[in-house]
Amino acid sequence: MADQDRKRKFSGRPDSRMSEELDALILKTATRLFGEQGYAATSVEQIAAVAGVGKQTIYRRHPSKESLFKTVIAELGNSFLRAASPSAEMVSSDPLQALYKTMRMLLDLILSPETLSLSRTFIAEGWRFPDLVNHAGAHIFDPLEKLTCTLLTAVSRAGLLKAGCDLEETSQMLATLCLGGPHQQVLFGRRVLLTAQDRDHYLDHAWRAFMTGILATPAPPPSGNRDRR
Known part of the structure; x- marks a missing residue:
């Protein structure tokens, strides 16, 4: 227009x-x-x-400009939660599949051009504007960590995890492996995980490796993991 x-x-x-x-x-x-x-x-x-x-x-x-930027960040975080949060029915019926689908959706979201551009802004200027970095933590990272931990808690309550898992620490490690690594590589300029097939393949391998260590009975990725909501 x-x-x-x-x-x-x-x-x-x-x-x-x-x-x-x-x-x-x-x-x-x-x-x-x-x-x-x-x-x-x-x-x-x-x-x-x-x-x-x-x-x-x-x-x-x-x-102010700061207020506008904070609204941009808050809306980005809200859009992540809206897109990645599974239905209560899915969490209840198959919490492991719900967790996998959430990781897969978040992988797409963190590798989107919009998210990558704002991430580069934080890397370049975060030291000058620490309050904005803290705002991003409160409205993006913390809610996503809470979502991951909530889903992992549902997996634990279903009796699928080994005894003694620290759920908060485990959820952070899962997110780092499934999301943090790819995000960092792309920010460094590597042209990786460009297609949906590449991302499916990466997450399948990362998921198997991680779940082997925490599941009471090791299992492959949940069936139908490539279905989109």
Whole structure:
């Protein structure tokens, strides 16, 4: 949509639907620019210009650039949870499969261009803006660790884990193997796990290796692990 058309569309007092569209447009534009240019190099004026909205339109929703960036991070974390959280029915009927499917979905999410761009921003500028890094921890990393630990707890309650597993520590190690390694390799510029088949293959091997150590009875990846929700 051209800037002039966009400005005409959002001129005047927007109704609830238009307001939601405007919110989404601002966040989408801010996410892209923060990822492409970094936090320090991106201004609210630039975001407004690229989005084709007035600067005050952004400030009415986000009182500062820091507030806008924190909203971008919080929404990214929420989108991860919405996409990766399995249904209660799946967790109840087959918690091991639910955990596997969650890891597979998260692998796609952390390797998405949007996530990688924002990750590079944190690596390059996190030392200058520690409060923003802490915000990312609270709204992305901590909730995902909690989700993984909750699913592993369900696996334990089903009697599938060896006795004595520290669930919090084990869930962190599982996420590091299944997600952290691939994420780090791609951030370093390696062109790996580019296709769904490559990611399935990697996760199958990582899953088998890890589960051999923690399951009471070693088992292959749950059946139907490549089914998408």
